[in-house]
Amino acid sequence: MRKLFIAAAVGAFMVSAASAHQQTYFMPQVPNPANMVIDGNDDDWGWIDPAFGITPDLMFEILGNPWPPPKDDFDVILYVAWSSAPDNALYYFARVTDDSLGLFVENPQEYWNDDSLEIIIDADHTSENFNETEMTSGQQYGVRIKPAAGQQDTWIYNVPQESILWSTREPFMTFSWTLDPPDAEPMQQPAGTTVTYTYEVRQAIYDFHDKNGTAGSTRHNFAPDQVIGLTFQFDERENAEVGREMQPGTTPVDGAFQDNSNGSDFIAVPTEGAVGTSVVDDNVDVFVEDPSAVEAASWGRIKSQMAR
């Protein structure tokens, strides 16, 4: 059984590699969602095999800059994970090290021009150009630390109706961030120093995302070995004069913001003994997957398959 499971995972990778998508990563299953605390700290991520960490050497920069940059200019580690039903959610954590905090815009629609993180989701690969569907078939989320007073720190870009923001709010999306030093401010940072900021998110994701809420939407149900259309792009800004200067992320081509064929895929790797328990009640329909699991060693075996 275990070999069959591994074959399925590797098979999925092969299929994906042959498709139009640009890069493939693996994400493990959260062992117990009830133990995850969305507070911007990674002390609840100790379970994750460091091999799943996505670092600059596994990323691409799509605005034409030398890559990777010096570590004091921009460095990051990104963890991505999924949970089974009933929790059934996407989790991610990122820690960025940066020599200049670039937070200048107040309008969340422009967060992409600041230090921020964009998350592009077309879990079921139904969408090519999802700007044309106004993000019902694929969604471009943005998160940024230190929002202006009264502004959300989470967003969905490029859709005029603010009703679409329902999935950026609790209980559907929970986002917390940290900043170190906590009183760091753009343009006031001593030369030669770095700041560190984190993003931590749990969010429900949708195969069809209605603009008005869950009633017309279709929740995505995670399962082992799924190939999820999912792209992460960091935006790196340094000063008030020049906008975003770098855009490192999980795809080597531009355009994922509107077209899933320009994005990356993540394969859902099961974790032995994982449960879907959660204290969160999203009040949405889910189906319960058989929590079949492979040994932790399967990840290493998958990697060895990939290396061939």
Ligand SMILES: [Ca+2]
């Ligand atoms: Ca945490």
Ligand SMILES: [Ca+2]
């Ligand atoms: Ca920098």
Ligand SMILES: [Ca+2]
């Ligand atoms: Ca979709």
Ligand SMILES: [Ca+2]
């Ligand atoms: Ca910056």
